[in-house]
Amino acid sequence: MDIRFEGAGVSFGARVALEPLTLGISGKRIGVIGLNGSGKTTFARLINGLTKPSVGRVTVNGRDMADEKAAAPDVGFIFQSPQNQIILPIVRDDIAFGLKRRGFTKTEIEAKVDGVLARFGAQALADRRAHELSGGELQVAALCSVLATGPSILILDEPTNQLDLKNRALVEKIITGLPESAIVITHDLDLVADFERVLLFHEGRLAADAPAAEAIARYREIAA
């Protein structure tokens, strides 16, 4: 993963959501922490191209993410509410939908859908209705839908939000085992405690860019 922020910032009118930021991100696991409204999600949406920078630019593996045509599906995004991310009623159909829109053949789609479900041991979810899935199952189904298209970078926004202990452990295990690079935005400090690098945002600014223990300690000071 090679993500570069080149003076990239976001403002909505007079309100600054993210101060201009110059930063390079590489590595396998990056944590992003901070209080509500600190700019974490804006930071993540810039990487995916969902939010365009008001100033500066963001590149991912050399591609400018503000350019919709150039922005390849290098970055997968798992939202805070996975129930809103699954857009077709049946899990298998939903996973296949993104692939179909990318022009894969029927045989390729079937192989990829079966492959990604098998990867997470989630074959039993294939023919289930999204509406009936539990929080943990929804999170796994959303992961399958995103990873089926083969992004090299995955952004997870509050992946353990509203999950019970069992499902939280499941999601944590999945994140740990992902071969893809992952950027994890979370209030769950245990989730990022072993990460090589953690970014702390505060009031729209990068307040710390440090190993997990140091960034978490700084966060506790800010939150106190």
Next chain:
Amino acid sequence: MQSLYVEGNSAMHRLSPRVKLLSLAIFSVVLFISTDIALLSIAMLLAAVVYGIVGLPLRDALRRLRPVFLTIAVVAFFNLIFNPWHDAVVTLLRLTTLMLLAAAVTATTTITQFIDEVTALARPLERTGWVQPDDIGLSLGLVLRFVPEVIDRYQAIREAHRARGLKVRPTTVLAPLIILTLRDADNIAAAIDARRIRRHVS
């Protein structure tokens, strides 16, 4: 539709979804040409045979039809009150025939097949520049996916009213329901963009 598909290998299952949908559309028009009770009765019996081919146990087959048939019965009843009995019988036969055919199509067509066919049928309209066929397919999928979620949200708002000792009124339920639904719509749109589902085709 999402819960009504029945796994199987009947003649109806093997029939192309396009043929099924177009036939249903054509029958819907043709049925309204005739007012002959004998002819409509034969059409209804044929439709019942088609529905029978699906392979559902009789009890399940009837259970699925019950809510729609009750509605048809109410419509026919009011027809009987305000119109000659012949009109009421014609209405009953037409709508029952359509219900049986539609139920047969629904039980033998998956959501994906349905979306694919509707998208393909809308494809010629793309040239007009007014219609994006892929978006029509996506919209259908979204409706089928999120109607149960909206119903759940409605129930949750009703329960919240009761928990606070408030009377459930349409005005106080609808406003939060619409606001919450629109908020979710924003999140769903962001998810569609994040998955490059629309961006890729545009």
